[in-house]
Amino acid sequence: MITPQAVKARYLGEDDQHKTLMELVEYHNTTMHNVLKPGTMKNYYSTKKYLDMFLMEKRKTKDIYLKQLSYRFITDFEQYIRTYKPKKARKTCTNNGTMKHLERLMKMTNLAVKLEWLDKDPFRNYKLSYIKNERSYLTQREIDLIDNTTFKSPTYERVKDIFLFSCYTGLSYVDVKELMSTQLLIGIDGNYWLNTKREKTNETVKIPLLPKAKQIMEKYMQESKATKKLLPVLSNQKTNQYLKEIVKASGIHKHITFHSARHTFATTVTLSNGVPIETVSKLLGHTKLSTTQIYARVLQKKVGEDMDLLIHHYKEKEQKSSEVKQSGQPQFLP
Structure with a gap:
């Protein structure tokens, strides 16, 4: 017009x-x-x-x-x-x-x-090219090294505890920081559960506390009653600064940040112990399974265990076949 x-x-x-x-x-x-x-x-x-x-x-x-x-x-x-x-x-x-x-x-x-401000997309012939980086995570041995390293400074001990809590819950820094004591509930199994929402995606996450995470939470329960915060979390910058020294003091030579705890939970704590990836995805609060697959690694240990099961299966099959042959009965093996 x-x-x-x-x-x-x-x-x-x-x-x-x-x-x-x-x-x-x-x-x-x-x-x-x-x-x-x-x-x-x-x-x-x-x-x-x-x-x-x-x-x-x-x-x-x-x-x-x-x-x-x-x-x-x-x-x-x-x-x-x-x-x-x-x-x-x-x-x-x-x-x-x-x-x-x-x-x-x-x-x-x-x-x-x-909005019809542009007739055609200028990116139609352009392709984004990301380089896949290996995400750093801790093995169970390295988690234990940090856990068994003690510090005279209460601040270092707190940062260590918060980091380990994240390793055993899969929560990101901001999600741990925002945890309130009211979000700790008793589940139908009689154990402690965390009922929270992921800051990044707003997805509801319900996490049953593993024994190690429960110990850390109980350690700060008295303090939590006064602050209403479940755990005493420092600023992100300070946390990563102290964490760098904690990792070094524990004899671990890896580039570890607080977010590595989330990768550790996905890889070492859950997937390598046989937890299905669908369950891990739910615990991490992912909206798509493909996102969880970024964190997931098929660990050498898990590959070895799976192949051992396969070898055992074949041995049993061969043994049954041999027994049938010796008995002279017709073979009807699956």
Whole structure:
């Protein structure tokens, strides 16, 4: 429809035909502010900063029209992120970090296509390429090494306990930090259960406490009555700082962060002890089984045990076959 308002909007470049990249970014961040988690929004703001710098340094402009987005723009932006050297002491963005920024830009351009601000997706010929990294986790021997290492400082002991609690429950740092004493319930089996929601996905998680996790929880029960928090958790930065020294003092030479406890729960505590992956997925609060498979590793020990069972099965089969032959009876083996 041709109206005075439409003519004015087209003249000023304010209609949908002339939407700009930064308008799209602003629209996305404003509308998603109450939908996405603060941590996720922080990442989108980081991508916006990279876009601002790229436009100013490489395109000598503050903004561009959405219709100017192209495959060339995407690849140039990728190279800019890969080679950008921050003024502060920080590493250049890794391959996966770069891909994350491009993935966020892709989500925003997909939104523009849905809003009909863009006719075609500029990412249609571009493929994100992530490098699969081995996720660090602890073996049972290493868990025991940490557990058996004692520290004079009560702070170190607390960080150690909280980390081990996460190893035996699979909860992430923020989920452990937000645990309230009221979320500890007695289940139908008469044991302690944690009834909580994952901060990241808002999925309800019900976790029966293993004996080690129960011991740690009971250790801080008196303190919990005063604070209402189930466990005394320090800031994420401090926790990882102390944890680094705890791991080193325990004689473990691995890069371990607090999140490694979640991988440890999935791998060493549950899967390697025969817990089905569907149960592990439920305990971790995953919405898709494929997400759990990222954490899951078929451990050498588990492979060995499974093959031993198979060998035993074949031996039994051969023994039965041999007995039947000796008896002279017709064979009807499955």
